[in-house]
Amino acid sequence: MSWVNRALKSPIGAKVMMAVTGIMLTGFLIGHLAGNLLIFAGPEAINSYAEGLRKFPALLWLARGGLLGAFIAHLAFAAQVTLANRAARPEPYAFNNTVQATWASRHMVLTGCVMLAFIVFHLAHFTWRVTDPQISAMGEFDVYQMALRGFRQPPVAMAYLLAMAAIGLHLSHGIASLFQTLGLNHPRYNRGVRFIGPVVGVGIALLFASIPLSIYLGYVN
Amino acid sequence: MKLKLHVWRQKNKSAKGAMVTYDADNISPNMSFLEMLDVVNEGLSNTGEAPIAFDHDCREGICGSCSLMVNGVAHGPQDATTTCQLHMRSFQDGEELYIEPWRAKGFPVLRDLIVDRSAFDRIIQAGGFISVNTGAAQDANAIPVRKLDADEAFNASACIGCGACVAACKNASAMLFVSAKVGQLSLLPQGQPERQERVLNMMSQMQEEGFGNCTNQYECEAVCPKQISSDYIARLNREFISATLAHPNTRK
Numbered sequence: 012m013s014w015v016n017r018a019l020k021s022p023i024g025a026k027v028m029m030a031v032t033g034i035m036l037t038g039f040l041i042g043h044l045a046g047n048l049l050i051f052a053g054p055e056a057i058n059s060y061a062e063g064l065r066k067f068p069a070l071l072w073l074a075r076g077g078l079l080g081a082f083i084a085h086l087a088f089a090a091q092v093t094l095a096n097r098a099a100r101p102e103p104y105a106f107n108n109t110v111q112a113t114w115a116s117r118h119m120v121l122t123g124c125v126m127l128a129f130i131v132f133h134l135a136h137f138t139w140r141v142t143d144p145q146i147s148a149m150g151e152f153d154v155y156q157m158a159l160r161g162f163r164q165p166p167v168a169m170a171y172l173l174a175m176a177a178i179g180l181h182l183s184h185g186i187a188s189l190f191q192t193l194g195l196n197h198p199r200y201n202r203g204v205r206f207i208g209p210v211v212g213v214g215i216a217l218l219f220a221s222i223p224l225s226i227y228l229g230y231v232n
Numbered sequence: 233m234k235l236k237l238h239v240w241r242q243k244n245k246s247a248k249g250a251m252v253t254y255d256a257d258n259i260s261p262n263m264s265f266l267e268m269l270d271v272v273n274e275g276l277s278n279t280g281e282a283p284i285a286f287d288h289d290c291r292e293g294i295c296g297s298c299s300l301m302v303n304g305v306a307h308g309p310q311d312a313t314t315t316c317q318l319h320m321r322s323f324q325d326g327e328e329l330y331i332e333p334w335r336a337k338g339f340p341v342l343r344d345l346i347v348d349r350s351a352f353d354r355i356i357q358a359g360g361f362i363s364v365n366t367g368a369a370q371d372a373n374a375i376p377v378r379k380l381d382a383d384e385a386f387n388a389s390a391c392i393g394c395g396a397c398v399a400a401c402k403n404a405s406a407m408l409f410v411s412a413k414v415g416q417l418s419l420l421p422q423g424q425p426e427r428q429e430r431v432l433n434m435m436s437q438m439q440e441e442g443f444g445n446c447t448n449q450y451e452c453e454a455v456c457p458k459q460i461s462s463d464y465i466a467r468l469n470r471e472f473i474s475a476t477l478a479h480p481n482t483r484k
């Protein structure tokens with residue numbers, strides 16, 4: 012399988028893996044978002060959805076395993092690509108300039124690291140429930156109360172909003188970028204693709220952000 | 233015009249370089265950027281200082297010899313223009329300019345503003361050609377080529393190999409260069425027999441030379457004097473993916 016090894020170490024192969032794992036992670040985000048938005052339908056809706064997820068433990072663990080694998084692969088290839096890119100220009104320019112690269116595209120590592128830190132915090136907060144004794148004391152499936160308790164605290168709400176900004180930026184470059192990486196490019200569709208990245212990326216971030224925001228502002232209680 | 237120049241000076245490949253400041257006086261707005269440097273060099277020669285070394289040849293925008301980062305932009309501020317075709321009227325009187333060599337691990341500085349671009353030659357040698365047994369040239373119309381393909385191949389073939397794409401890329405990647413060379417041949421019938429090994433070999437040579445990975449920021453196409461589009465990079469990705477999956481072991 013040396014050709015696999017060679018392909019994964021090549022610049023395009025590594026980027027293709029980032030694109031494929033990026034698609035998986037984005038797919039998860041969209042599913043997760045759809046579930047979370049049930050909070051606006053009231054406590055029964057979201058709590059029974061959360062309980063429903065646990066009804067198929069085998070499927071749940073399969074999904075978790077796949078997600079973790081995709082996540083680790085995404086990080087590993089991100090590290091490989093980033094290190095190679097830093098090494099490719101040992102001497103920096105005295106006068107640095109940018110013609111058209113977007114801010115989001117130049118800060119993928121920064122927004123990625125914010126997301127990584129957030130994911131650890133988010134799991135500790137709502138999955139392992141170790142950051143807040145009041146949440147630890149709640150019943151297993153009272154997601155609704157858990158969210159209310161969490162997002163009424165200004166620092167927690169702020170942390171979530173910051174993470175959503177990072178997701179919006181990461182995806183606004185990432186989604187447009189993955190089409191190019193996979194070679195899915197045609198003059199007829201290119202303008203649409205470069206437009207879709209920011210729209211879908213920022214859209215996902217705004218919809219996610221609407222949850223802590225509306226709880227913090229008291230629209231959901 | 234009068235200008236203040238900050239220029240990278242470096243004696244040889246192993247010497248440590250530094251930015252040195254010079255005043256450029258009596259510059260005509262109708263001079264090209266290289267002629268402006270010629271004037272500065274004449275002044276330096278008169279005072280016994282070593283002139284600033286920079287690459288140039290045709291001075292008409294076709295050979296790809298000239299280079300230079302001017303205020304952080306490859307070939308200076310004018311779109312679709314090589315440094316030799318850039319005129320001083322693009323600048324303001326009294327402006328301060330930072331003039332640096334291309335910066336990339338694959339392009340080591342030889343002296344002052346001159347870098348060694350033979351890495352590009354080695355990438356071409358790895359696959360940027362078609363193997364044809366010698367004989368009389370075939371009639372040009374003997375092999376039909378779709379007009380769209382001919383146009384696209386022609387646009388890619390406009391690449392003069394100057395290296396601006398590498399210099400401008402935040403990752404010092406040579407993907408726009410490789411994509412133009414792979415693109416022009418993969419679009420034409422003559423390029424088909426070696427299509428798969430070409431893309432695999434050229435990409436692995438690019439990596440060996442120490443160039444970075446494309447992260448789709450498109451700084452390259454923005455500075456390319458021949459306006460090669462980053463669409464060729466998507467085509468390169470496509471060629472690489474299909475060659476890897478279909479013929480993984482055709483590589484040398």
Ligand code: HEM
Nearest residue numbers: 029030033036037089119123124127185186188189192447
């Ligand atoms: C939920 C988590 C994440 C999602 C949905 C996601 C999504 C994506 C997508 C779709 C791409 C585009 C791939 C391409 O250009 O072909 C990408 C690229 C990238 N991601 Fe992530 N990512 C996530 C987490 C992270 C994390 C934690 C890091 C941490 C370092 C990271 C670093 C990067 C880098 C460096 C790139 C390359 C950017 C480029 O090539 O332009 N990502 N990501």
Ligand code: FES
Nearest residue numbers: 289291296298316
């Ligand atoms: S000197 Fe030939 S392209 Fe500028």
